Amino acid sequence: MRIEPLGDSALLVRVAEEFAATDTLEAVARAARQLELAQIPGLIELVPANTTIGVFLEPTGAGAFDELRARVECALEGNVDTAPARVVPMIEVPVCYENEFAPDLEAVAQHAGLAPEEVVRRHADAVYRVGCVGFTPGFPYLSGLPPELATPRRASPRKEVPAGAVAIGGTQTGIYPRKSPGGWNIIGRTSLRLFDVERDPPALFQAGDRVRFRKISREEFDAFAV
């Protein structure tokens, strides 16, 4: 584990040098839990993402940076096993993969050399982990995409991707929480609300969560959408 300054008011804890899917995300989640439990004064929030945790410190706090850094280091050295683990939820995402919601399914299928139905089957059969949440509020970057489905981002991003679009970008898959520009290949749509300011936490997904897609029909989609 390496701890580096991230500017003058934050630290970046590098939990692992390489990303090894589940193992890394679990190690990151454990480290984040240790930092939470340590209740370090002046620590305001944590941003776990892939192999790292951003540790944000009270910017106007008078505490010496070295002292905070030492406390973070100390907290991470503690016995991991005594930290009660967060129960990692499995979130099921109903997705309608029908043509009108899947403008890039054909392109992904061609790239993979598979039939579109096979792409859908493999996408919906896999279990994913949230590597990080960002880009727009609530956007989950999911690892665990079957390697044969990996597809480069579109050469020119769309100006507008609809809310709920399920898409593939490189080796990851993700879901657009709201209408936004985007360059990933869209293969389906969900009616789940991924981000809601009235909710706590406002995002449906947190780094480390497990995710599964469930294929639904257009009729089911419409029923969910109400």
Place this chain on the structure above:
Amino acid sequence: MKVLVRSAGFLASVQDFGRTGFRQSGVSLGGALDTHALRVANALVGNEEDAAGLEVTLGKLRLRFEDNRIVAWCGGAFSVRIGDAKLRPGHCGFVGQDEELTVIAPDKGGRAWLAISGGIDVPLLLGSRSTDLRGGFGGHEGRALLDGDELALNVEEGRFTTRPKGNGGLETAAPWGAPAIWASVENSNPVLRIVRGTDWDRFTGGAQRSLVNGAFRVTPDSDRMGARLGGPELARIDAGDLLSEAVVPGTLQVPPNGQPILLLGDCQTIGGYPKIAHVITVDLPIAAQLWPGDAVRFREVSVEEARRLLREREEDFARFRVGLSLQPR
């Protein structure tokens, strides 16, 4: 009591210190791009430091007040008037019922922060009254102000509700002001101090030298998320994509074209571009004034130095507050 937006101008929005605690959900910090300017203005009008005020970009903003208020502003070289009287930056002004306050486009810099006694009363959302312009929530209806908007103000404590006597009437409510360097942020060809980023070593020696010796120019596609800079190409030693990790306002990230982006308050919470450096916290007010065409240079300092400068500013601000509390009211 309300304030009526007669003319919203180029871009004006309700901002406070921003949202903390939700970055792991992908919610940007946001808030005033120069929180120090906002808190100085708030302190002058007797508000809590983090009361919601207005961030005004370029002008021309015109406000009409429904009741008597004290106002103060800090930021770029704007011209602010109450009726016909000029209100200097970092000074209190009295605005009477039905009077108009005008913020006219600046000669230098691009942003100003206006505090109104009592503070702007918009709902707290995720712990903040800031407008998240990209997310479309918070502040006043999740958007920038429009002509004809009405903003509710909190009940004023009542210290300043009568027009001050003398001193030219409405020009100033008090003879004291904030230190000039806080009131008006100098921005002619600024030198921003930086500390090394976590990816500093991924860049060539030439790139590292260019960053601290070269001059960069702010390009037009800059906004509250970041200032895009043009200048010597900052080349990497290694190639390939990096995993996304936390970024912070002040981060200088370098996309594959080698032209750095200086992230500001509305920046994303995570990013996958290498971070060559970070502008230090005490220089973020200068960064918030950068405008397309401005030249900017960088100078490296240690993290210890950056922390010392921050500590000094905090001590100065604490003394300023004590000074204000001793002024006769």
